[in-house]
Amino acid sequence: MSTGRPRGPYAKTAARRKVILDAALAAYAEAGSRAVSIKDIADRAGLSYAGVLHHFGSREALLTAVLEARDAAAAETYGEEAALWRTDMLAANRETPGLVKLFVDLVAAGAEPGHPAHGFFVERYRTLRRRLSRALAGRPPADERPAPTGDPDPEWAARVLLAATDGLQVQWLLDPASTDIPDDIARLRDVLLDALDRAAAPDRD
Amino acid sequence: MSTGRPRGPYAKTAARRKVILDAALAAYAEAGSRAVSIKDIADRAGLSYAGVLHHFGSREALLTAVLEARDAAAAETYGEEAALWRTDMLAANRETPGLVKLFVDLVAAGAEPGHPAHGFFVERYRTLRRRLSRALAGRPPADERPAPTGDPDPEWAARVLLAATDGLQVQWLLDPASTDIPDDIARLRDVLLDALDRAAAPDRD
Numbered sequence A, B: 001m002s003t004g005r006p007r008g009p010y011a012k013t014a015a016r017r018k019v020i021l022d023a024a025l026a027a028y029a030e031a032g033s034r035a036v037s038i039k040d041i042a043d044r045a046g047l048s049y050a051g052v053l054h055h056f057g058s059r060e061a062l063l064t065a066v067l068e069a070r071d072a073a074a075a076e077t078y079g080e081e082a083a084l085w086r087t088d089m090l091a092a093n094r095e096t097p098g099l100v101k102l103f104v105d106l107v108a109a110g111a112e113p114g115h116p117a118h119g120f121f122v123e124r125y126r127t128l129r130r131r132l133s134r135a136l137a138g139r140p141p142a143d144e145r146p147a148p149t150g151d152p153d154p155e156w157a158a159r160v161l162l163a164a165t166d167g168l169q170v171q172w173l174l175d176p177a178s179t180d181i182p183d184d185i186a187r188l189r190d191v192l193l194d195a196l197d198r199a200a201a202p203d204r205d
Helices: A008-031 A038-045 A049-054 A059-078 A088-093 A097-110 A118-137 A154-174 A181-200 B008-031 B038-045 B049-054 B059-078 B088-093 B097-110 B118-137 B154-174 B181-200
Strands: none
Touching: A008 A038, A008 A059, A008 A097, A038 A049, A038 A059, A049 A059, A059 A088, A059 A097, A059 A118, A088 A097, A088 B181, A097 A118, A097 A154, A097 B097, A097 B154, A118 A154, A118 B154, A118 B181, A154 A181, A154 B097, A154 B118, A154 B154, A154 B181, A181 B088, A181 B118, A181 B154, A181 B181, B008 B038, B008 B059, B008 B097, B038 B049, B038 B059, B049 B059, B059 B088, B059 B097, B059 B118, B088 B097, B097 B118, B097 B154, B118 B154, B154 B181
């Protein structure tokens, strides 16, 4: 008789990993922008430093698992498909700058093909691009969407254009065929200029 | 009588630093996506490892100076104000993935306030945001701009929305007051949805 749930040593290992990951997420949530060490996580999980690493194999593998656990928690709270329509997930990130920093550090390191986090990030962006483009293709008509949040202005457009360039570089390093950066940025520039024109002359259409 | 140029020991130091930075840029340009070590740079500059570090004080300070030198070279080639209208600078980056990787790594590390590259990156983004928003505010009328490069499509919009989110996180970590990420992304989402609507129904206006 099987319950479909792992039992014996594997179940114990899986449970221990969950304790460690919960401890890590809690440590990052409380740390603000202070750095979190493996020892902080171990103390909180009631394990030794070596005991924590043993369950993941390496520091990089543990930190990758922390980001996977964070994605899983976000999917549970916000739903996998709803991300496009809600920015409360992004607002919640403000409370956990340590996790944002971990993400930024690890994705940079993971851009190297030999890095333990490489496969995780390649797959993560492929999945997100696929989900997001499906949601954008199936967008509801304009009158059924949330009201627009604010007019485009040049300072906003500058932040976004710089940010998109930086972010596309990461996607390109991870997965060179995923983006033609000059073309993607030229199209964004054109769309932003058009949006600025419309905001400046709202009666044009 | 002064020529306005530094002389004596300082001039020699400055010249030596330039030799090292030129060697570093050349090493990165030739390395493709392979990692560049300080030793590669030292060999190319005809100096010892310790000799190279001596001129910059630390590995991080040397790598920061490499990115400064790259910005200076780009400003010389492309002009400081023209960046908005040309994407050949981004196309050129394709040939130097090692420098793109160095940038991504160092900006992540530099998000930590105590890091040697922190001040450089904070200032770099402030300057770029200021220049870019000025260029966007003073944009020429639509009929004097280069022809648009391609229609928006959902896959493109997905890449760009993900990329902007990632890039804004970096700007926020460096300079928390510089962006309200949820608001900036909501505005981008609205502009992208509008652009997709227009591309799908080009006769609407």
